Amino acid sequence: MISKAMAETINKQINNEMYSAYLYMAMSADCSSKGLNGFAKWFMVQYHEEMLHAMKFYNYLLDQGAEIQLQGIKEPPKTFATVREMFEKTLEHEKFITKSINEIANQAQKEQDHATFTFVQWYITEQIEEEKNDTEILQRLKLAGESGPGLFMLDGALGARAVTVQTDFSIGVPITGAGA
Numbered sequence: 429m430i431s432k433a434m435a436e437t438i439n440k441q442i443n444n445e446m447y448s449a450y451l452y453m454a455m456s457a458d459c460s461s462k463g464l465n466g467f468a469k470w471f472m473v474q475y476h477e478e479m480l481h482a483m484k485f486y487n488y489l490l491d492q493g494a495e496i497q498l499q500g501i502k503e504p505p506k507t508f509a510t511v512r513e514m515f516e517k518t519l520e521h522e523k524f525i526t527k528s529i530n531e532i533a534n535q536a537q538k539e540q541d542h543a544t545f546t547f548v549q550w551y552i553t554e555q556i557e558e559e560k561n562d563t564e565i566l567q568r569l570k571l572a573g574e575s576g577p578g579l580f581m582l583d584g585a586l587g588a589r590a591v592t593v594q595t596d597f598s599i600g601v602p603i604t605g606a607g608a
């Protein structure tokens with residue numbers, strides 16, 4: 429059993445992860461409207477990853493007998509000036525998520541909540557990957573250029589990304605592993 433305060437923090441984190449999914453869905457939609465189907469696919473794959481992140485927390489609360497308290501999801505921006513702006517905003521957002529995950533680990537340590545501290549390690553490792561991916565894409569965007577053949581080539585490359593995580597949450601979500 430976890431504390432009420434910890435359940436509150438994790439419920440808030442479910443909302444953060446759901447907003448992440450919403451934000452990347454908005455970016456995917458904007459890419460689709462601009463004919464950038466590869467970037468659109470990359471962001472939609474990211475949407476699925478965020479849904480998994482949210483649902484892992486959701487299932488953890490259920491496993492701990494804690495109350496699920498879903499909150500309103502903030503409206504994401506509708507359009508973005510450039511693809512580079514999208515990835516700059518993505519990296520900035522992921523840094524915010526890393527901070528919020530670290531705060532869960534800090535709270536778990538303070539409460540001597542070993543179960544949550546162990547559980548959140550998966551997210552700590554995952555955030556290294558999340559920030560690294562965005563940083564690398566920003567570097568590639570700088571190299572390829574933000575228009576013309578460079579952008580077209582990168583669009584094709586990013587379109588090769590495939591969903592590797594679990595997308596059916598009716599069967600529960602394992603505590604460890606990506607649920608793939």
Ligand code: FEO
Pocket residue numbers: 445448477478481522525558
């Ligand atoms: Fe769920 Fe992209 O952090």
